[in-house]
Amino acid sequence: MAEITPSGEHAGPSGETPGSAVSGLRPEAVGRHLGLRLKHLRAGRGWSLEAMSGASGVSRSMLSEIEREKANPTLAVTMRIAQAFGISLGDLIGAPGAAATITVIRKNDRAFHYRSEGNCRIRTLSPLHLEKDVEFYEVALGNDGALRSAPHFAGTREFITVVKGLLTVESAGEQDLLHPGDSASYRADVPHALVNAGKTETLIFLVVIYP
DSSP states (O other): OOOOOGGGSSOOTTSOOHHHHHTOOOHHHHHHHHHHHHHHHHHHHTOOHHHHHHHHOOOHHHHHHHHTTOOOOOHHHHHHHHHHHTOOHHHHHOOTTOSOSSOOOOTTOGGGEEEEOSSEEEEEOSOTTSOOSEEEEEEEEOTTOEEEEOOOSTTOEEEEEEEESOEEEEETTEEEEEOTTOEEEEEOSSOEEEEEOSSSOEEEEEEEEOO
């Protein structure tokens, strides 16, 4: 896929940013919101800018400029980013607080199925369209399943509660064994992992708190 140059990614035909047409926010507010959303989503996946570029087809330099609030991407570029995360355009750039008073996430809504593999299934339990410093997930690890993550942003922490099964939690070279009903918190700005330590499926609730 040909790489799009930054000069072609800044403004749409009308000169509007995608958020100004969709959410009604001022362009500078859209840029700030989109930059934060991209940082949080990318950190949640453990993706580097290179990995994000490969998944979306958007150049690394443009992604960096968006995160640093230096660029307002076109609608096409924003849609590529949303598709890379498997979410809708509205969920990516929706205005904070613009949702209804009650936001419901249905169990079978595929948009919230963050990952679905044989030994690791992750479901997002927090609204995708909100600008937030906290993310909430349900993680199911099959026999021999593990969720290993690269360091997130400095100061990030994770909190987990084991619902069923046995779990080994690893962070910064340390590890501990958790049983059903046990909870733990640990640094997530270092390499960390959640590993099924039993013979049956392990179910965990995971909260990620960004600084």
